[in-house]
Amino acid sequence: MKAIKKYIYTMACLLGLVSCDSFLTTPPLLEISEEMWWKDKSQAEMMVRGTYDYLPGLNEIAYWDCISDNAIHREDKFKQIGNGTHTTQTGLIKDQWKYDKIAKLNYVLEGLEKAREGLSEAEYLRYTSEVRFIRAFTYYNMLFYFGDIPLIKNTLTVSESRETSRQPRAEVLSFVLDELENYVLPNINTLEIKESGRVNEQVVNAFLSRIYLFEKNYEKVLEYTDKVIKSGDYELYADYDELFRPQSDGNNKEVIFERQYSAPLVVHDLNRNLSYTTSVYKGWTHVGCLQNLIDEYECQNGHLVSECEKTGC
Template sequence: MKSIKIYICAALMVLGVSSCDSFLTTPPLDQISEDQWWGDKNQTEMMVKGAYQYVYGPNEVVLRDCISDNATHREAKYKEIGNGTYTTQSAAVKDEWKYASIAKLNYILEGIEKARNLISEEEYLRFNAEVRFIRAFVYYNMVFFFGDVPLITKTLSVAEARETSRQPRQEVLDFVLKELEEGVLPNIDKVSVTESGRVSKQVVNAFLSRVYLYEKNYEKVLYYTNEVIKSGKYELHPNYEELFRPQADASNKEVIFEHQYSSPLVVHELNRNLSPASSIYAGWSHVLGLQELVDDYECVNGHPVSECESLGCEYFQKRKDAEAETHRGEYDFRDPRLAATIMWPYWEWKVGGNVLSRYGVDDPDSKDYVKKETHMTGFLVTKWVDLQGEYADRTRGQKNMTILRYGDVLLMRAEALIELSQDLGEAVALINQIRQRAGMPDIAMASQSVLREKLRHERRIETAFEGLRYFDIIRWHIADKVKSGKVYGARLKAISDAMDNKFVEERFWNDKMYLFPIPQEAIDNNPNLVQNKDW
């Protein structure tokens, strides 16, 4: 049966997929025949569950913010997309060309057909719907990034793969929506599941809300968000910070869909990759926040922190009074989501009220000192990190990665209402639910244009480092404003006696970047794939 492996690998190469090694690991077709493999019910279900590896993981959830105006990355892969220096050969561009995943999902769907006589009709419909959801999920992401893409719904021979070309974006989008609404929704609950890591009816409704929001079909957003809300299954977790710590995973009613982890078998490395060298994890500080994001976290009184002095806000002076050699008062009395998301100079790593370490980016005696760790911006990410772990957990992260959550559903509904200029009172109430949970004052009723900016602010703060910011700035068509020019990190004594902000880089934007280029490797392997305009 080795010929099956060779056959599929050759087809993937024509599609511009450089390696099929991961595909060859399951099923082991050189050791067991295909008919035998799909002749076992347990192995069929295992393949269906294995398909979940193709939804978002840490790279898509956390690291994707490094290609937005929220952050940069220590390494070039994401950094170059963030600063606009990427090309058709960039690794992060290739990563979004998901035809290895599509090939595997098509193969699983065909396998389910072969196993149909071994499983009940209800199981068949559910298994089929699960994998079709994941395939639609992958296709929508490719449509968003690339526009027109090949639409492939079966395993291909080499000859067939060489005949593939890009289908119009609308055709692929129509396929995605039809799959979700007609193929998945009616069948996904034929066999009910309770795990938040498996697709359910409300997962589909929430994802359809997101797709329709990105496509600006706001009436559909209202319909599908209402389906999620009226189900009564979800609520805001009472503590924003706990929402992103592993200790809350078992009791979290806010999460609708997540990529699940369990140490020691299924783990990620975010504890190490996000943390500083001085931490318990001897971290690598990969994701580097930018001052522009930090500036967006309001004063705890609910206005921009830059306006505190002119407004006579009591916290302007309190921040100045709190300033000390190892304490930066400018981060005090801010939206509590700042401390739950970002580490700043001398940020304290606390467990049970005890300070275990401080982020010493501005401390010459620290492992984190910016003149030793020159890539540092002065801001790191604490969201998703297990603060209660020990050194061995640095590469055994088990915090589940949230893909869809109820808080985002509320914000999606609020955005749709604002864009339709409909029931603005409800939109304000939805935004205020999010702010109240964070411990922030309510916003007041205002015009559509003012509420639009309030909503966009709230999305940035509430969902920072959840992989959504890049999608937002692209769909709002504001990338030319927020992804160009000089960007900075924190104010540091190491930079100057006056504590100037550290210069990080200059970013460049061209409107061709509203779409990624087709990876050059894909075009080299299949000349039918025409490059996006101006790339």
């Protein structure tokens, strides 16, 4: 009997060792491995769609008017930039240092290389063009705010990141223009996507014209704006007042590039931030316009507001 018990105990231990080894080498059942993830075309496309979240949001765009003479925000962080008392630690300044976004965009571009075998050539070129555009967009915005910045084109290890330094503004600008003109523009139309909010040829042309305007290269501005105009895809909204009504949302030909929102999954609170408490949105009155912005508007008969008194309107 003792011999039998000893035999059973020994076999149980051996089986335990085998099962433990099998258990420890089993792939995780609740997550997809890095190698398997990029083999699925639908997941690769999902990663591309996700990069659009790294573009500036509505509040970010609207609030930056509050550091100019167009508007004022009731919080001090905006006033600090407007009156020149900000530092490198001011929240709005730190928020524009978007290397967490650059790291994620580089990661997706490297992932698309892994996924290439499962994509058609048109899909591969289209998806990489979209991500490269968003990365170039992010880099140029940082150039606008900071000048010389690190130029990082691939994911870094911790030790590599500690050795990173700033590159001259001209070098980063050259990279941005090269990406847009030589990689994005030639490939963005390899796969037609009519979905609203996705990068297309005219979005790239419009952004290039904006860059060249800031860089004071007016010949290039005319070149790229001419392409947008001649495309026939866009026009001014017929009624300026109606442009701000809910019915203008959607297929609005005045909009060249827009960030997409779809309740209840993806929402924003811009209406509440900008509106008064007595409005239909029951807003928080975070932002108020300044007289300088009002004076920029023309009256119905075409003259400036500042000329109303002498014209008697």
